Amino acid sequence: MEKLMLNISFVEENLSIEAVKIGHPKNPFIAGFSIDSREIKAGECFIAIKGNKYNAHQFIPDCLSRGVYTFIVQKEMKNKLKNVFQNCFIFPVENTVEAMALLAKAYKRLILATSFAITGSSGKTTTRELIVKLLSSKYIIHTAKKNFNNEIGLPLTILQAPNDTQIMVLELGMNHKGEIKRLSEIAEPMAGLITNIGYAHIGQLGSLSAIAECKSEIYEGINPHGYIFLNRDDAYFEYLKKKSPVEVIDYGISDFKILEDKILDGYKLRYNDIEFNYPLPGRHNLSNLAGALKVSEFYRVDRDKIPEIVENIKAVSGRSE
Known part of the structure; x- marks a missing residue:
């Protein structure tokens, strides 16, 4: 590249x-x-x-x-x-931060890359890494080397993409109201995913409803002909679905049949008619995987490659999202 x-x-x-x-x-x-x-x-x-x-x-x-x-x-x-x-x-x-944002938008269009954006209260980085692993089996993917998900890191990630990049998988973080709107407008995603609505930033925003409203700002930059992936297990699923200006694709833990709970060693799962081991423990990681697999289906990743990719997934360093 x-x-x-x-x-x-x-x-x-x-x-x-x-x-x-x-x-x-x-x-x-x-x-x-x-x-x-x-x-x-x-x-x-x-x-x-x-x-x-x-x-x-x-x-x-x-x-x-x-x-x-x-x-x-x-x-x-x-x-x-x-x-x-x-x-x-x-x-x-x-x-200079605004200048970098303008250049990032122009560069993404110049190299004819599309983007997929991820936000949510938790699970963003793990879900991003799962999506990157799955989509990389078919496409040339670019993502952040570090946890670059703010108004500096996101445009820098875009500007550092190789010119043959097909899909940028980008994470949208939030420290204040309006930030996700800003990041989504820079990323201009064709599709996006909201992992969940949780208590992160509750001190700043005051309520889960306010957090949900902020996370929904991803809709501000999404392509009007695009798609949003929503977690149907989340309490704010219906709110986010109703507010979405684009087609909704839902996912959830019930997409799996849990064949064996290996506690700290993850799970043995069946997804549709595919069986595989998933090494990340915890139901939150099942949710992360469900979202990533639904995205891989959307991008038509070869389903026969899924077991090997998932079984070799490693936890993101320093995280158990």
């Missing part, structure tokens, strides 16, 4: 800004995007994020020493850094 070399005109056109040329940059091509000066590679574009705890603009000299010659920076930092920049292109913008 290869990354697509982009001309700086890609940034200019999608940010509606002309690059500021300083000195004599090597060439007008971009090999990728990064926000981490420790990991950035020569030829990539550094997007400097100014956060509450740190200001990545201070790491621009490090990027220059690593062969970076394209920068997206906060407009107010341009003059402060005028003696730092040398032989490079810079794009001064009002908000």
Whole structure:
């Protein structure tokens, strides 16, 4: 899988800004995007994020020493850094996080990839990993290397997709009302899945109903001809189903016949007429698998491959979602 070399005109056109040329940059091509000066590679574009705890603009000299010659920076930092920049292109913008979101949407369309988005109170990461394993047997899949599911991590994940990616499997996290709406509008998913509505963020939002409303924000960016997968075992299934603007595909634990409960070693299951061992324990993990299998059916994954894939699933490090 290869990354697509982009001309700086890609940034200019999608940010509606002309690059500021300083000195004599090597060439007008971009090999990728990064926000981490420790990991950035020569030829990539550094997007400097100014956060509450740190200001990545201070790491621009490090990027220059690593062969970076394209920068997206906060407009107010341009003059402060005028003696730092040398032989490079810079794009001064009002908000580098917003700029990254615009570029992510444009890049996804450029490489003709579709996306599948996952949200919910728990089980997001495990469900995402299950879906990735299953869909990878048929498609070229791209997903986050880490738990990148916020307004910085999600667009960065999109921008780091190889140009032959067919489906991006993306996780939408939430710290406040409106965040999932924002992420869904960036991801523009063809289909999505809501794992469940639980007590995570209850302190911030006050009630399960408010949490359900926030999770339903995934509908804001979903393709109007798309699909949503909903957990029919969840107390808010009917609410989410009624609110959905797209076709609903439901799933639940009753999709399985439990042949053996192996306690900490998972289950022996029958799904339709397929039997297999599932190594992840707990009914919550049955729910995660039910959703992932329903998604694999939707994307027409070869059902004969399911037993081997599921039996080799490992728990996500540090999680038992």
